[in-house]
Amino acid sequence: MVNHKHGQISNKSCDCNNEDRFIWPRIKASYGPIVPPTEVVPEGVVIPTINRYFYIxxxxxxxxxxxxxPATLFWxxxxxxxxxxxxxxxxxxxxxxxxxxxxxxGIYSLSNTALTITPYDGTLFRGTPIIIESLGFTIK
Structure with missing residues (x-):
């Protein structure tokens, strides 16, 4: 064992099998019907669609x-x-x-026409890239 206060190695051993060292919580088991989980297998394939928008x-x-x-600033x-x-x-x-x-x-919101950044005590400097990634999923 290492004495963390003095950084020295100690030859003392720990009796880790001593059950009196721990306070075990009382757990009460109850019996009831076991219901198996329902398996949902969708028919079709999930298709991701990704759109990225850039502005510097x-x-x-x-x-x-x-x-x-505004969205018109982005490509x-x-x-x-x-x-x-x-x-x-x-x-x-x-x-x-x-x-x-x-x-x-929580620091931004996006509509179809604009990106809104909430007030913050700071500045984004010229040349900073802003990227919006829009991901959507459909089943076919």
Missing amino acids: LTSDLDLTNGAIL NDQTDPITEFVIFSPNGYINLYINAVMQEG
Whole structure:
């Protein structure tokens, strides 16, 4: 054993088989019918659809009062400008990456027409990449 206070090795041993060292909780078992889980096997195949949208800030963005970035600032994977974000609801989700770091879900919201970043005491600097990843799932 190592004495953590002095960093020295001790030759003392521990009687780990001593049942009096532990306070065991009282567990009461009850018997009832055992119901097997239902097995759900969907017919078809789950098809994921992924849309990514990119924007690089052209000037510093003060977030003290929040920020709204319209969809028209972004482009898609094919480098084509977009007019709106595709949002898969309810069978999908959105991820926001700022400077390649995934952001917490509570700091932003996304509509078809704009990304809204909640107020924060900070600044995003010119040249910072903003990436929106929209994932949706369908069954075929």
